[in-house]
Amino acid sequence: AQSVTQLGSHVSVSEGALVLLRCNYSSSVPPYLFWYVQYPNQGLQLLLKYTSAATLVKGINGFEAEFKKSETSFHLTKPSAHMSDAAEYFCAVSGLNSGYSTLTFGKGTMLLVSP
Amino acid sequence: DVKVTQSSRYLVKRTGEKVFLECVQDMDHENMFWYRQDPGLGLRLIYFSYDVKMKEKGDIPEGYSVSREKKERFSLILESASTNQTSMYLCASSPFSGRAYEQYFGPGTRLTVT
Numbered sequence: 399a400q401s402v403t404q405l406g407s408h409v410s411v412s413e414g415a416l417v418l419l420r421c422n423y424s425s426s427v428p429p430y431l432f433w434y435v436q437y438p439n440q441g442l443q444l445l446l447k448y449t450s451a452a453t454l455v456k457g458i459n460g461f462e463a464e465f466k467k468s469e470t471s472f473h474l475t476k477p478s479a480h481m482s483d484a485a486e487y488f489c490a491v492s493g494l495n496s497g498y499s500t501l502t503f504g505k506g507t508m509l510l511v512s513p
Numbered sequence: 514d515v516k517v518t519q520s521s522r523y524l525v526k527r528t529g530e531k532v533f534l535e536c537v538q539d540m541d542h543e544n545m546f547w548y549r550q551d552p553g554l555g556l557r558l559i560y561f562s563y564d565v566k567m568k569e570k571g572d573i574p575e576g577y578s579v580s581r582e583k584k585e586r587f588s589l590i591l592e593s594a595s596t597n598q599t600s601m602y603l604c605a606s607s608p609f610s611g612r613a614y615e616q617y618f619g620p621g622t623r624l625t626v627t
Contacts, residue, residue, distance in 0.1 A: 441618035
């Protein structure tokens with residue numbers, strides 16, 4: 399079984415500040431991990447994914463995430479927030495359901511960016 | 514680019530109606546998924562399909578059924594809509610069954626049941 403915990407349902411930052419969105423996972427198999435972003439009234443868009451290659455993964459829009467097995471974490475960061483980063487972010491872990499691959503999502507973190 | 518389309522962005526239905534939500538993907542993907550998204554609960558998997566005419570239950574299948582008659586199309590059916598099924602419904606697809614493959618999402622259908 400697998401699960402994802404995202405710490406903080408809302409995170410507020412100022413424009414230009416560091417963005418840190420936290421994700422901890424639990425998985426009975428070596429994890430594959432994903433971060434998605436959802437802008438208002440849209441579907442989810444993949445930001446980046448970890449599939450057991452490099453532990454530091456770079457994604458779109460300047461985001462990156464580091465896989466830390468010892469901490470069971472996959473936190474998302476961006477050095478300098480932009481107003482356009484305001485959105486909801488979801489962390490997900492890949493698992494098996496009846497032998498088929500499915501994703502288990504966290505509850506999401508809303509990122510608020512102030513001028 | 515992968516494109517996943519959903520038949521309606523907004524839908525209003527009455528309690529007890531039969532509701533069909535349609536999803537089409539244009540990339541010949543093997544797997545398709547239906548989720549519902551509620552504030553504070555994230556995305557929860559309703560059903561998924563790994564092949565034509567095949568389906569598997571997700572985490573919250575009660576009150577829903579699905580149909581996949583063609584590879585590119587996956588329908589979610591609410592046999593008798595209830596107010597607690599008011600939600601955002603998201604369809605997704607992925608190319609293969611391996612765990613490393615991401616899912617591609619449609620824009621969502623916001624369903625209101627009155």
